[in-house]
Amino acid sequence: MSRASDRAYGAIRNMILSGELPAGAQLGEEALAEMCGVSRTPVREALRRLEADMLVGRTDTQRTFVADWSIDDVADAFELRAMLESRAARRAAERMTDAAMARIRGANRSLATAIQQSVPDVAGFLDGNREFHAIILEVAGSRRLAALLGTLIEQPVVLRTARQYSREELRRSHAEHEELTAAFARRDGAWAEAIMTSHILRAYHAYADAHRARLDAGMTQEAAE
Amino acid sequence: MSRASDRAYGAIRNMILSGELPAGAQLGEEALAEMCGVSRTPVREALRRLEADMLVGRTDTQRTFVADWSIDDVADAFELRAMLESRAARRAAERMTDAAMARIRGANRSLATAIQQSVPDVAGFLDGNREFHAIILEVAGSRRLAALLGTLIEQPVVLRTARQYSREELRRSHAEHEELTAAFARRDGAWAEAIMTSHILRAYHAYADAHRARLDAGMTQEAAE
DNA sequence: GACATGGATATTGTATACAAATGCCATCGG
DNA sequence: CCGATGGCATTTGTATACAATATCCATGTC
Structure with missing residues (x-):
């Protein structure tokens, strides 16, 4: 788990599960990259995985946000x-x-x-x-x-x-x-x-x-x- | 569907479903990129999606191959x-x-x-x-x-x-x-x-x-x- | 004053360069 | 002859630069 994309995945996931990133919050790749101490590339991979997990969603124009669970x-x-x-x-x-x-x-x-x-x-x-x-x-x-x-x-x-x-x-x-x-x-x-x-x-x-x-x-x- | 990563996803998926890429075949990112006419970045995204679909697998050292279905x-x-x-x-x-x-x-x-x-x-x-x-x-x-x-x-x-x-x-x-x-x-x-x-x-x-x-x-x- | 339009700004998508690791093969030693 | 070791080639991982696109705000017109 030393790869940067795994760290980014875990970090963002934890922030979502803990509620630190509230439902509906926009997830800018640049901002997340800085939070995780990696570049945008691994962050993008992490976001795709989180999207598959349905923990994050996307607008019709590819903006990413924390999924809101009804x-x-x-x-x-x-x-x-x-x-x-x-x-x-x-x-x-x-x-x-x-x-x-x-x-x-x-x-x-x-x-x-x-x-x-x-x-x-x-x-x-x-x-x-x-x-x-x-x-x-x-x-x-x-x-x-x-x-x-x-x-x-x-x-x-x-x-x-x-x-x-x-x-x-x-x-x-x-x-x-x-x-x-x-x-x-x-x-x-x-x-x-x-x-x-x-x-x-x-x-x-x-x-x-x-x-x-x-x-x-x-x-x-x-x-x- | 005009984004390069979508084209790569569709192209690789078709090659797997049609059998053009046989089960067990190694999938080099560079080679796939050339086949699809895009760079490695969108190919990597496509491979991650195909991995989630379980159409491709990975060795313990991150080499990608066409999944073999028993x-x-x-x-x-x-x-x-x-x-x-x-x-x-x-x-x-x-x-x-x-x-x-x-x-x-x-x-x-x-x-x-x-x-x-x-x-x-x-x-x-x-x-x-x-x-x-x-x-x-x-x-x-x-x-x-x-x-x-x-x-x-x-x-x-x-x-x-x-x-x-x-x-x-x-x-x-x-x-x-x-x-x-x-x-x-x-x-x-x-x-x-x-x-x-x-x-x-x-x-x-x-x-x-x-x-x-x-x-x-x-x-x-x-x-x- | 409301709405449309245009451009500045921010964000995402792609390509490429470089770093790290993996695998292969030849060579050397037993 | 077999196995281990070292280095070269290949492949994947990450960062960054640039391109395309969307968002936002200000300005102008009706």
Whole structure:
């Protein structure tokens, strides 16, 4: 990852995911190049990749801007992710190995540790979660499926709301991971597929609830100003 | 489409889809630039896009080559396409408009005309087929779904075998389009979804049969040499 | 005063030069 | 004869200069 275009990609991506670059912001190549300490050439490559990820969009005249995700876009992405990731779970269950089981259990353990702290370690939770899903995708053994899911996993709005997850939500997510693990241990593809569908759609509704709550809060705040 | 990078993308893509650039061939940026009459910069952009399409791959040291599709890769792509495109069909049925119905019927008419020639007009068939599926995707109204399917629709091996479709296969494909049209006319999402799944998977098996036949023929030919 | 027009300014697209790395091949040593 | 090593050729990565295009603002006209 020492190539300049990779650094630019990572840097811009982080700025978008963190919200430092807000939705709708214009992305001038020159300005980004200076921010990343590289020339425009690698920045242009990075922007193309981010465009494929649908994290940035383009006007009809090739001006680049941070993509603005409507609530419908998010719902759409979650539904597609539920479909694809549950398929990955089924394939993974059918091809599961003992070595992969051990890694999955390890990921779940660190995830459990993260949520049992007196103050839940959300970053640790997200890391364990990411690893869990990555192992499933790896065992599923479809490069194409992995490529399709790649653009769906990290969504800017979602990451920011994940930090507001209640302990109860974290606990439920962990419980679902344990149930998925049981399905994998039994090599039961249909079971794994069903739990994964439910897991993703529950996460979507947790997001949607948080989104509504934030909208209400925002409106209250605006009214107060 | 007058930008140099678009021309390069189209030109290289056609060379891959037509088989002019065979699977596994090294793709030197300089050589491609000369072929397309542009400089390396737009060629590099085109290669990145083709990489996202999974039409080209990269070695661990960044050398680019034409992707080699195993029979398993093709099966994988067809299964994913069946899943995604049947979802598109369901959404399209639920959102269908009279105007879109008219366009779908028009695409089917030109498709019917193409296969009724004394010598079937396969290019015309493929055009009508493409338009039919494009309208469905448009009516489905999910930009993200369209983006995911974009990388799955045109596969090099498939296009080349489509030209060997028998009249019977073309006729069956057209019959399935008519049945899909009926499902759309009834706004019946479940029906449309089921037919589309079947439509894609039948097309896969037609491909797989042709592939096996070609393998046999190839082996015979080799033995004869 | 509103709108069109023109030019200055900013931004993107392409070409090219150069730097870095990779691969190939010949030569040398065992 | 086989393998390792060094250097040359090729290829990719990055920066920069220049060209084409879009945006914006000011000016002039109705």
